[in-house]
Amino acid sequence: MQAQREYRIKLRLLEGEQILYTIGHHAVSGVAALILPVGLLLLIVGLYSYIALGGGFTVSRDLFSAGQLDLFDWLVVGQAVLLGGVWLFLGSVERKSYRATRWSLLIMIVLLIGFLVYRAAGWRLFAPAAVGMQPFGPFALLLIVVALAIAGQVLYILVDLINDQLILTNMRVIYFNGAVLIPYLIEKQVQRDVTLEDIQNVSSRTETYLQHWLRYGTIKVQTANQDAPLIFRAANDAREMQRRIMTERQRLLQNQSERNFDQLIATRVYEDQTPSTTWRYPFRVLVIPRIFRWLLNDNPLVEPAQRSLTWYPHWIFLVRDLTWPLGTLLTVVALMVPLFLFGWADLPLLSAIGILVALICLLWMVYQLEDYRNDRYMLTPTAVIDIDKKPFGPEGRRSASLGNIQTVTLNTTFISNIFGYGDVVMTTAGTGGAFTFYRVPRPREVAATINQAISTYRKGDRDRSLDEALQLLREFHHAQARTGELRH
Incomplete structure (x- = not known):
């Protein structure tokens, strides 16, 4: 079951990472979200049948x-009471x-009350069997289209609720918000990751008696970035998830301390050096043929020496950006033919215009190509860098240390999943x-690559802190030896 869930939401786990606990939205939130569209759908179906x-x-x-008040009027009263x-x-x-x-709902109740007053005054609106059967008349077809649209919305809400999950692993808390109609094709996904080390506080709150009785509520995971907490509403068994997150965080910090001290003694004191591994990029790379390398680079461009x-x-x-100059050139050529x-223009004049337009479009294409190549996103062993350079002009460069990154969010849409692209958003603890x-x-x-780099960087940061502590102990030991405080 866990493997099926992982496939459906397409999680990329880090090296050594395991899923420990998963929760979704409580069923009552699904009922609440579907009440209005399902009610409208039933109303449209009833009106179409009429x-x-x-x-x-x-x-x-x-x-x-x-x-x-006749039977129909009492039905209207019942609908108003039901909506209330x-x-x-x-x-x-x-x-x-x-x-x-x-x-x-309040507006609908007021309209029903007004309709009831309208009928109580003796006015009538409906005329049963006034015309012949018209299952495919213009108004009936319009109702069919509206019903299909609402049914699509109901399906989307249902799938979205089923796929929304809060996942606890031995390294991260992951909020997965997605609507997957056809896996890897028609889907929209947003994924936010918070490492257990960055978590400062986890709160679980119930706001109503119904939430308290049914044991669901809102989970808020707070990091050092106060402006971007991770919030999961209508969480099923929210208190249990809160307890597990804090327990796993404490266990992770304790295990890290024990492993770090053991590794420190083995590698720094007894010089038991572990063999280094060769760095490589574990995922696919769009490789550009060698003859086109002067135009484009591989995506991503991997530099093993600098990692x-x-x-x-x-x-x-x-392709989209190049479509405009190419389309302009083809349009001008189509008009010149x-x-x-028909002899409406001389050949020398048309040739001069054609050469001028071709030159302009060529320069336009070069500009678009250079603009695409200058839009770069870099990941180094210590930082992420966003480079925005205008073609043949000024350059803007922003960078953030991997140690300052608090959350990594993945955003995709239905369209972007078809073509295989999306946005990756990183929030930092600073004000940048x-x-x-x-x-x-x-x-x-x-x-996944950024999260793995953050994990590796923080491990190295802890190693550097331990090295400083060990160096301090060595200096203290040498000072004791010089002053004769050591006794053999």
Whole structure:
């Protein structure tokens, strides 16, 4: 079951990482989210059935029925009472998430009450069997289209709720928010990662009695970046997830300390050096043929000597940018052909115009190509770097230490998944703002690579701190030897 879930949400686990616990949204949140669209869908289906069976509409008044309530009127009363119950139910599910829905329900209740007053005054709107059956009339077809659109929204909400998960591993807390209709093709995904080391506080809160009785609530994972907490609402068994996150964080920090001291003694005291491993990029690379290397680089560009990676935007955006100059050139050529065939312009004039337009379009293409090549996103062993350079002009460069990165977020849409690109957003503990790798190919692999680099950097940072502690002990030992404090 765990393997199936991991496949469905396409997690890229780090080296040595294991999934420990997974929760989703409570079922009651799904009911609350689907009430309004399902209700509208049933209303549209009922209205279509009425029209398809020959029902019509007319404005008339029956004074003899004024002040009396028939069966239809009592059905309207029942619908108003039902909507009022739904309004109260949504208020007990969560206080802030369904405000727009509750306002919509209030408007619907007011309209039903107004319709009931309209009928109580003797006015009528519906005329059963006023016309013949019209299952495919213009209005009926419009209702079919609206019903299909609402049914699509219901399906999207349902799939989105099923795929939303909060995942605890032995290294990270991962918030996966996605709607997967067809895996790897029609899907939208947002993935946020927080390393256990960066977590400062985890809170679990229930706001209503219903949340308390059904044991679900809101989980808030706070890091050093106060502006970007990880929030998972309507979490099933929120308290258990909170307890497990804090327990796993404490266990990780304790194990790291023990391993670091053991490794410190083995490598620094007894000089038991472990063999170094060759660095390599574990994922696919878009390799550019050698004859085109003067135009484009591999994506990502791997430099093993520096252990650095450079990503460029997806190639489809280069094609998009080159479409404009090529389209302009082809349009001008298409306009010049009839001018020449019908003798409306001289050949020398058309040739001069053609050469001028071709030169302009060629320079335009060179500019677009250079602009694409200058848009680079780099990952080094110590930092991420965002380079934005104008073609043949000024350059902007931003960088952030891997140790300052708090969260890594992956954003994809239905369209971007078809072509295989997305955005990777990194938030830092400082005030420099978020770093975004826009429209990079295979964004899940990019996010996994950055997370692995952060883990490696922090391990090296801890090793450097331990080296400093060991050097201090050595100096203290030498000082004791010089002063004769040591006794053999």
